[in-house]
Amino acid sequence: MKWKQFFTPVSNITGEEAKQLVADKGADNVVYLDVRQPKEYENAHLPGSRLIPMGELDRRLDELDPDSHIIVY
Amino acid sequence: MLSGRGFKNIYNMSGGIRDWNKEIAVGPQDLGLHLFSGxxxxxxxIIIGFGLEEGLREFYLDMAAQVDSPEAKNLFAKLADIEIxxxxxxxxxxxxxxxxxxSLEDFRSEKVQPSMEGGLTTQQYLQLYNPDLGSELDILSLALSIEAQALDLYLRAADRDTxxxxxxxxxxxxxEERAHMARLAELIDTL
Known part of the structure; x- marks a missing residue:
């Protein structure tokens, strides 16, 4: 079975490019969204990142601003 | 999931937090975590969903064969069965x-398989995503992200269905996909 049809293009950026995006757009306009589990977040996370575990994301989308730049990891 | 709900500026940070300080991205430019939209x-x-379930089943069977933990092995085998x-x-x-x-056979051969041509095999997909197959956390996180895509597809399809x-x-x-995700998340929390 093939998987290609399940994916659409999305911007993949490196950690360096993410930092540049923050510099270009301003920290207030960029959100780091951590979709891992709370325990992983507690172990280590990017400074200022928002935690919404993947399993809760579809029910918590209203906590995010659709106009902001969101970097998911 | 986000791209299908009106969020326009979404970026997937390649390699996640582990590659925060690396300059080289992991994975191709055009492979992301979002389903085609809407x-x-x-x-x-239905055809796409069927193909997705087939892919998920293959993925779980592969994973069941590769993990060492009896609990994870058992979970993957159960998840594979549920996809049927x-x-x-x-x-x-x-x-x-x-x-x-x-018939099931005709549906699979005449409808589903043609729609999947040109895509990646499960193994190729795994190679591109490049999880550490020795790491249960990596495997379970990948499974969680794939389930999220399945959930997203079905929720949007249900929203549109009159x-x-x-x-x-x-x-x-x-x-049921949401319940799968909860099970996977629980298992991640035990690692």
């Missing part, structure tokens, strides 16, 4: 919505 017909949604029930639901829905009394019975079936499958 313009499929009900028939196309989802395929049965979807075939029933296809028959009802199109009026075509197609037929009450097929909508209920899609919502039921979505809820």
């Amino acid at each position: 313009s499929e017909s009900a028939e196309e949604t 029930h989802h395929q049965e639901h979807l075939l029933k829905l296809y028959r009802e919505s199109t009026g075509k009394n197609v 037929d009450q019975s097929s909508r209920a079936v899609l919502q039921q499958i979505a809820n």
